[in-house]
Amino acid sequence: MVVCHTSLSGTNNHTTCRGTGITFNHLSSPFWYLTQGCQFIRIWLKPFCSYPPLSTLHVDTPPCIPTVTTSYVHGTSTISLLSCTVPQALQATVDRWPDREAVVFMKDGIRKTFAQFQQDVDQAAAGLLALGLKRGDKLGMWGPNIYEWILFQFATAKAGIVLVSVNPAYQLQEVEFALRKVQCNAVVCPTQFKTQKYYEMLKKICPEMETARQGIFKSARLPDMRMVVLTDSRQPGALHMDDVFQAGGSEELKELESLQKKLSCDDPINIQFTSGTTGNPKGATLSHHNIINNSYFIGRRLGFDWRVRVCVPVPLYHTFGAVGGGMCMAVHGVTLVFPSPGYDGRANLEAIEKERTWTKDVYMGVYTVCVVADGDVSLLIVCVCQIAYGTTENSPVTFLSFPRDNLELKTKTVGCVMPHVEAKIINPVSGEVVRLGEPGELLVRGYCVMLEYYNDDAKTQEVIGKDRWYRTGDIASMDQFGYCRIEGRMKDMIIRGGENIYPAEIEQFLHKHPKVQEAQFCPSPRPLPLTEAPPPHHHS
Incomplete structure (x- = not known):
């Protein structure tokens, strides 16, 4: 694919072309024009040609062509970043849907329109x-x-x-x-x-x-x-x-x-x-800028719009609740339903049934969305799991699955890189980007990276370099579609004989043996004799 970018200024036209790995799989004709103000993009689709590999990935839709060639990816998008403040975002939603419910606190009986x-x-x-x-x-x-x-x-x-x-x-x-x-x-x-x-x-x-x-x-x-x-x-x-x-x-x-x-x-x-x-x-x-844009692209990927009612049982003091909940309400116009002040599973089910919500909950870092049959919360007729990965320092989401991803992607990865986010996997010793599929430390760069650790320059410099790459401290690997797999934590990694050893790899290897039911890696200050754990007792 070749992309030509043409800018029109008065009567003078100038065009620049470059090769790219971006694909638009919904095109039905050889030409496609995208108008943004006075700018036009013309795209010619050709058979798979050889262009210099660029680890950019168009992530407005689920990637379908393996374009990532190393453990570095840049999530590109036709959707621009927002440059508004939090009050401006809320005001825009208020102006658009003033009479729509903004928040519902079920235990306190509080309902507020925008x-x-x-x-x-x-x-x-x-x-x-x-x-x-x-x-x-x-x-x-x-x-x-x-x-x-x-x-x-x-x-x-x-x-x-x-x-x-x-x-x-x-x-x-x-x-x-x-x-x-x-x-x-x-x-x-x-x-x-x-x-x-x-x-x-x-x-x-x-x-x-x-x-x-x-x-x-x-x-x-x-x-x-x-x-x-x-x-x-x-x-x-x-x-x-x-x-x-x-x-x-x-x-x-x-x-x-x-x-x-x-x-x-x-x-x-x-x-x-x-x-x-x-x-x-x-x-x-x-x-x-951090939290407005993170909530904006979370909502776009999940398909949030003004018709969505979201059950929020997660705490608001977390970025997950504050951004995935509060900010998504302000940016996308969704209604937030809070079942109870603290986590209460029964209250969550009541909220799903009575308020006809999607439910947004976390189990091992997963967004869980459930649509409930009329009058009976025991009949969860649809269950779509969305898995996400992020850190507080990244506002928080940097990887998120698409609703149409298959079960393997949703259970074995933490999703695809988010728009306008760069991610790379490096060798923690050499700092070099590792080969595709190899584990290493995950680094993130983009609009989502925090400003600093407040009043702590030393700690800030430990995790954010002069190049603005944020070191997550997580061991991860990446596939050719920009999906990430979390393998463990850097602090758990062992270096022996110049080789990086990850506890998760050892546990996964042990689990392959038919007689191993559970395996847990833990360090020991001195060699321990091998022992065999007794088989578990099964009570009838």
Whole structure:
């Protein structure tokens, strides 16, 4: 295939041609024109000719021709990246479908149309400005899936305030570390959820709350902290949600409107804490551009549109819930249905039945979509599994399967590279790109890569090079269609005699023996004698 790109400027035409591996398998004629503004693309289809191999892959549709020749792929697309901010994306959807339901919180009986949701967002954002928060400040959201969580996700974005997503399971030391690390100025949380006493923990960290005047205080242990907002009760030293809504007046609403012209899509908008498996949690800082575009291309690949109702049982404090849920709502106009504040399997089924939703859940990193028969959740008549891969640092999704992929691709890979994303597999020692199908460390580059680990240059430089490649720390391999297979973690890899040994490969080899039922690789500080595990007892 040869692509000729012709630009028209007045009466002067100029054309450049190059060979490419991009294919358009839906073409029915030898010529195809794509118009974008005043630009035209003319494509001639020829028999398979020999062109210099380019590891670019057109991923608007499932790839059907093996064009990837090394373990490097660039997901190309005819669809451009978006350059809007989060409030602009939400406003566009509100203008288009004002009376469509935006969110449903089943346990709390809350239903909001896009117009109602936007009104709440504006009032909450104006209230935050009236209470003294300003563009660039940080607000921590700490709690389960409640309406206030998604409300402040968009209210902070509208006010130019950075939302800090705090794990609702954090205990005293963990939350103090997180809030101090990112210099948090305010926290919004419920008084308590199950055994988590949020208000009591914050009072222990900030005893100055007891003598706070009008909910504003100065903390010795958290020097940047100024206020705590409770969503469900009034307590000494803390503000209530009503205080936020009542604080903002016409002056703050005008200030809010003026602020929209100053916000940039490259501004930081969300700090997501990593799991901290290699030490203290790190604050992955994401921009409007990161999360807007990731949600946009997630939704496009999954086929989201305004008619879709999505059940969201995953936590909003994760990028999966915040981007795959909240941001997809703002960008694609889908309705989000939250079955319960915490994970509840029975509530999920009730949501599927009563709200007629697709359900978006995670089992081993899989998007699960179920359509339910009328009146009977026991009859799941269609089940389409979509598997995805990503990291918090990548906003998060970088590989995602297509709905039409076969079962083998959906069970043995983590999907195909996403649009506008580069990925490569390298030898972790030499740094060279490995041959197709060989395992190595997975690196990702593109719009999705985070800005930084907040206030941690050393950790940032460990994972993002000067060339902006992000090192995932995952062992992976790639096929000729741009699909990725995760083999394990770099920290589990063993180098012996100059050879890279992966635990997953050893386990897979052992599983081939007919008498091996289960195999688990684990390191030992010294040689252990070989022993035979007794066969499992089967009870009748």
